[in-house]
Amino acid sequence: MRHIISILLENESGALSRVAGLFSARGYNIESLTVAVTEEPSLSRLTLVTRGSDEIIEQITKQLNKLVDVVKLIDLTEGEHIERELMLVKVRAVNGMREEVKRLTDIFRGKIIDVTESTYTIEMTGAGDKLDAFLKTLTGSTILETVRSGVSGISRGEKGLLL
């Protein structure tokens, strides 16, 4: 099962490597990881996506909670939540492909944020599967670069990761 674990972390040097080190030391995998400071400057919020059986996810959350730098965490996939990922794609856009790529970008509600004679750079946000689908539709054109932020997430409604 895929899980999105969101963590409030002390905003201190080394805190991130404690989290990453825990995953490698115990043989858990990380599919994606994003981290940035929150509105409260002493805290960072880290979101990571991992896979595992219920037992493994239980161990992961327990081991994370044991880290002294982890203030609080939530498994977003346990409840209703929204997930988003930001992607930037640079594609070769020449001749007939210029119009085609623009049209596809519009359909997926992306934005072209940089244009040259031969390239477009497209910005797109959404859940991971939407970004995957967009990349699939681009198979007709040449993708030069893809940058994805990894998943960010938040729970719906009153529930949340609050101190």
Next chain:
Amino acid sequence: MELTGAEIVVRYLQDESVEFLFGYPGGAVLHIYDALYKQDKVKHILVRHEQAATHAADGYARSTGKPGVVLVTSGPGATNAVTGIATAYMDSIPMVVITGQVPTALIGNDAFQEVDAVGITRPCVKHNFLVKDVKDIAQTLRKAFYIATTGRPGPVVVDIPKDITAAKCAYQYPETVTMRSYNPTVKGHTGQIRRAVEMMLDAKRPMIYTGGGVILGNGSESLVQLTRTLGYPITNTLMGLGAYPATDRQFLGMLGMHGTYEANMAMHHADTLIAIGARFDDRVTGNVKKFCPDARIIHIDIDPSSISKNVKVDIPIVGSVDAVLKEMLRLIKDGDGKPDAGALKQWWAQIEEWRALNCLKYDTTAEVIKPQYVLEKLYEITNGNAFVTSDVGQHQMWSAQYYKFDLPRRWINSGGLGTMGFGLPAAMGVQLAHPDAQVACVTGEGSIQMCIQELATCKQYKLPIKVITLNNRYLGMVRQWQEFFYDRRYSNSYMDSLPDFVKLVEAYGHVGIQVTKPGDVEGALREAFGQKDRLVFIDFITDQKENVYPMIPAGAGLNEMILV
């Protein structure tokens, strides 16, 4: 008045009532050593290798319950300490290790004796800190001691760059420490405890299985009360020996890979397992698929991540062992539930049958010294009252099997990490903490050579440790596995070119005795323990091919023991 960072470190240790600081000087900690020189409250113990500093602090901590404190320099000082830090981490021993670091401006420059101590120790500490401002030293050390000694204890490293120990600021002992991200649970969940008591009283074939957590959490008295109140059989893990008196009839001996027949069989056939401060280690469970097939399991532990990690349990209780056991005792006393006397009688009859097998018997007519015999005599001559440290291997298992520990904190060994070289330095920490006690280090000719330089430290501080070496000219446990599982191909397990231990220890200024005949074992031990102010090293030349039995081979269940 302003103090230097170095003076703050030393003042803090004084204010924390640290008796002994185990360490070794070097460039990055020279300011701290200078501050130590100017006082006499904190006694510095100069070891001969940083690994020994951590093991000595560890022995001190295990035998007293107080945190062990270590000071080493940057670079190789820190890396040498890592083995001892990892040893303490695996056995949850409270320890604070201060490592020197190169000056802040040089960090990351591959400076002389620079190593990323925080990075290297991260996977084997409970937590660690790099101090970047002299104003943070006192508060950081306060946090370090707090984290090391509360919850599930463990080692904490504080890395202090040299310039920070030279900078100045005002000092005040931080009376309080609060950390929003660290609040260990102490009191167990009342509802869970109630359910657990119901399940315990409902048992037909109960078994109590306890580990190092009972000792670390000072829960021994409550454990004894609860076990006697219930009348249930009890087993201890290697780390838990001494938590329940080994001479008591309800005690079935140690369990696990080299546990007794009766303990392992009772585990396997139990219908209710009460696990207390134990972590279902692979050396205890054998094959987890075959582990306690019929048992409902209650598990009390202060660390939630220990619960249902290897074996899924039915009633988890997170909390301090002692607090939970006391609450259980209260519920049993106030309630009307009683253990099922009829079922219990049958269960004990079965257990006595297993016990009658006498699985620890060995050949007592041999003309060579049997290692088990040495341990039995050691037990007799010390009246079961000694602190016994050990190294790792066969001698460790024989000590656990044949020395009957009636009190907690008397059996000091590296259970989790299995660190050879632990025994002698650990004994130094124990002897310093208990100057009048009998301290024996049971070791082998392999293990002792991993920290033998500490004989010099023992001389310097006049530590009258008795070193009991079971010398079989083999890395015995390796040899045993090669005999069983590698068709007797004894690859590199023979110890050739051994030193003359008697001459060696005499060169260090101690007393050395070699014993080759069974008839001389008792006399040599009496002579050694008679020398109250000298370290005596006895080199027992033992049977080369003796094995540790019972043994559970890898992949087998607890009921599938090799007996002899």
